[in-house]
Amino acid sequence: xxxxxxxxxxxxxxxxxxxxxxxxxxxxxxxxxxxxxxxxxxxxxxxxxxxxxxxxxxxxxxxxxxxxxxxxxxxxxxxxxxxxxxxxxxxxxxxxxxxxxxxxxxxxxxxxxxxxxxxxxxxxxxxxxxxxxxxxxxxxxxxxxxxxxxxxxxxxxxxxxxxxxxxxxxxxxxxxxxxxxxxxxxxxxxxxxxxxxxxxxxxxxxxxxxxxxxxxxxxxxxxxx
Amino acid sequence: xxxxxxxxxxxxxxxxxxxxxxxxxxxxxxxxxxxxxxxxxxxxxxxxxxxxxxxxxxxxxxxxxxxxxxxxxxxxxxxxxxxxxxxxxxxxxxxxxxxxxxxxxxxxxxxxxxxxxxxxxxxxxxxxxxxxxxxxxxxxxxxxxxxxxxxxxxxxxxxxxxxxxxxxxxxxxxxxxxxxxxxxxxxxxxxxxxxxxxxxxxxxxxxxxxxxxxxxx
Numbered sequence: 001x002x003x004x005x006x007x008x009x010x011x012x013x014x015x016x017x018x019x020x021x022x023x024x025x026x027x028x029x030x031x032x033x034x035x036x037x038x039x040x041x042x043x044x045x046x047x048x049x050x051x052x053x054x055x056x057x058x059x060x061x062x063x064x065x066x067x068x069x070x071x072x073x074x075x076x077x078x079x080x081x082x083x084x085x086x087x088x089x090x091x092x093x094x095x096x097x098x099x100x101x102x103x104x105x106x107x108x109x110x111x112x113x114x115x116x117x118x119x120x121x122x123x124x125x126x127x128x129x130x131x132x133x134x135x136x137x138x139x140x141x142x143x144x145x146x147x148x149x150x151x152x153x154x155x156x157x158x159x160x161x162x163x164x165x166x167x168x169x170x171x172x173x174x175x176x177x178x179x180x181x182x183x184x185x186x187x188x189x190x191x192x193x194x195x196x197x198x199x200x201x202x203x204x205x206x207x208x209x210x211x212x213x214x215x216x217x218x219x220x221x222x223x224x225x
Numbered sequence: 226x227x228x229x230x231x232x233x234x235x236x237x238x239x240x241x242x243x244x245x246x247x248x249x250x251x252x253x254x255x256x257x258x259x260x261x262x263x264x265x266x267x268x269x270x271x272x273x274x275x276x277x278x279x280x281x282x283x284x285x286x287x288x289x290x291x292x293x294x295x296x297x298x299x300x301x302x303x304x305x306x307x308x309x310x311x312x313x314x315x316x317x318x319x320x321x322x323x324x325x326x327x328x329x330x331x332x333x334x335x336x337x338x339x340x341x342x343x344x345x346x347x348x349x350x351x352x353x354x355x356x357x358x359x360x361x362x363x364x365x366x367x368x369x370x371x372x373x374x375x376x377x378x379x380x381x382x383x384x385x386x387x388x389x390x391x392x393x394x395x396x397x398x399x400x401x402x403x404x405x406x407x408x409x410x411x412x413x414x415x416x417x418x419x420x421x422x423x424x425x426x427x428x429x430x431x432x433x434x435x436x437x438x439x440x441x442x
Contacts, residue, residue, distance in 0.1 A: 002301040065375070065424035067382035070393060070417045077397075078413040081406035155284075162286030166386060173288050186296035193289055194281070201284035 002187065009188050012179040019175040020196060026089070026171070027158045030096040034157070035150075037097065038104025043134075045109050056105065063102035069163050071095045076167050088167035096164075100157050107149045111142035144216060151208035155201050172196055227408040228415055231399045235412075238395030239419055245312055245391060246378040252317030253373065257324020264329045275325065282322035287380040290315040295387040308389035316377050316384070323373045331366035332358065364438045371431030375424050382420065392416060 044056040063071070072095040075086065086094065115138055123133040165174035176193035180186040228235075263275035282290075295311035298304070306314075335358050343353040385394035396416035400409040 002303075061425060062421055065379075065421045065428065066417050067379040067393070067420055069382045069385070070413075070420055073393070073397070074413050074417055077400065078410040081410040159284075159286045162288045163383070165288070173286060173292070176289065177292055180292070180296055184300065186292070187298075187301040190289070190293040190297045194285055194293075197286065197289065198281060198284045202280075 004188065005185065006188050006191075008183045008185045009179060009192060012175075012183070013192075015170075015179075016172070016175055016192070016196070019170050019172050020200075022164070022169060022171040023158065023161050024200070026093055026096065026164060026169075027154070027161050029093055030100055030157050030161070031154050033093075033097040034100035034104050037101035038108050041101065041105040042108035042112060045105065046112060060102045060105050063099055064106070066099075068095060068099045068160050069166060071099055072163055072166060088164075088169050092161075092164040092167040092169055096157060096160050099160060100153065103153050103156065104150075107146050107153060108142060110149070111144075111146035112138065114145045115141045147208075147212055147215075151205070151212075154208070155204055158197070158200055158204065227403060227405075227411055231403075231412065232415075234395055234399060235392065235415060235419065238390065238392035239423065241390065242378065242381050242392040243423075245309065245384065245389075246316065246374065246381045248313045249316035249320055249377050249381070250374050252313065253320025253324045253377065254370070256317065256321035258328050260321060260325035261328025261332065264325060265332045279322045279325050282318055285319070287315070287319050287383050288386065290319050291383060291387050294318075308384065308387050311387060312381065312384035312389045312391075316380050319380060320373055320377045323376065324370070327366050327369045327373060328362075330369070331362035334365045335361045367438065368431050368435035371427060371434065375427055375431075378424060378427070379420070392419060 041056045041059060044052045045060075047053055072092060075095050076088065076091040079086070119137055120133060123137045124130075128137070161171060162173040164171045165177060168174075170178075172193055176189045180189045183189070260275045260278055263271045264279070266272055266275075291312065294315040295306060295308065298311075298314075299306050339357055339361075340353055343357045344350070348357075381391060382393040384391055385397060388394070390398070393416060396412050400412045403409055403412065
């Protein structure tokens with residue numbers, strides 16, 4: 001029977017917080033950037049221009065069907081052929097952002113569809129500008145429908161950030177792999193890394209629920225959103 | 226032309242990718258069905274254990290699972306797993322968590338009243354499940370199951386990092402072999418295009434099934 005021996009891993013635990021921070025930092029950055037991209041692409045999807053709609057649809061379909069790691073290799077190994085060289089960190093961030101943006105677009109688009117188009121017309125007929133309509137009529141409702149799938153996507157970004165190790169970045173998966181390689185304690189490092197990921201994901205879940213409660217209670221009470 | 230020279234190798238890689246993700250999906254379907262049934266069980270302990278399983282595997286990146294099966298399990302049980310077997314198990318376990326959600330959703334979509342009605346008309350439990358619940362549940366499960374297949378297929382690209390020669394790894398090997406940087410880029414683009422087309426086709430087939438089953442209802 002295998003003899004589970006965690007102490008072999010202890011000397012390497014001090015590197016874990018830094019690795020965890022990389023995972024969290026890149027996830028937050030990619031989430032923020034891809035949310036912004038997603039909002040624009042989702043609005044493009046509803047535009048009157050056929051070209052803009054086509055660009056947005058093509059983007060979503062191509063990126064959604066391409067594995068994240070393929071995108072990363074294209075940016076990290078492929079682009080240098082044209083003299084475009086990004087560091088491992090930036091390559092990973094770009095790949096993660098481009099990938100997540102496609103899913104964000106779908107989430108926001110579903111939120112937009114859920115708002116009846118009559119509301120848009122009604123608000124515009126009141127003389128509101130496009131921006132005002134989006135800000136005060138559409139957005140608060142989209143936020144509400146998109147909120148739960150958005151939370152899932154944030155966790156998806158955390159999962160996706162594990163491919164950063166391919167771009168030679170020291171995050172949690174890389175820590176697990178490297179520590180396993182020197183100690184041969186692959187089972188133990190997996191348990192440690194698994195617990196770390198589990199805690200991060202569950203914390204994101206709890207945060208989602210709590211923020212959701214705060215946000216949407218105030219909406220019911222006539223708050224801003 | 227680089228693609229004419231290596232196109233055959235890439236297509237062989239695609240074949241291996243499809244094969245390994247098919248096997249992984251079968252594993253995922255079997256394990257996922259068991260977990261999904263456990264999640265709708267009337268025993269609290271079974272439900273909790275099944276939910277814990279789903280939550281645990283859903284919170285693990287595919288890459289972590291691959292390393293765990295390929296390096297961790299082999300070390301722990303002193304066995305030898307080929308990259309192919311390791312990739313199948315890792316992707317299957319990842320998929321089983323998603324599948325269990327699909328199965329649970331499908332089972333719960335069948336109204337409780339139907340089950341009660343069938344039981345009260347004297348059908349034994351296995352008949353109720355086989356003739357009443359599952360035929361309806363499977364119809365609901367099919368479209369999201371196609372989604373699980375697509376995500377398994379995408380995940381299989383990560384198996385390149387444990388040295389499994391599927392489509393992605395074939396692309397990387399070819400890229401190393403060609404001298405010219407532009408040719409290397411062409412190969413990577415070709416790999417990306419193949420993945421995109423295949424996944425798009427499968428997703429469209431899934432959407433078609435969904436439309437059809439909606440129409441049938």
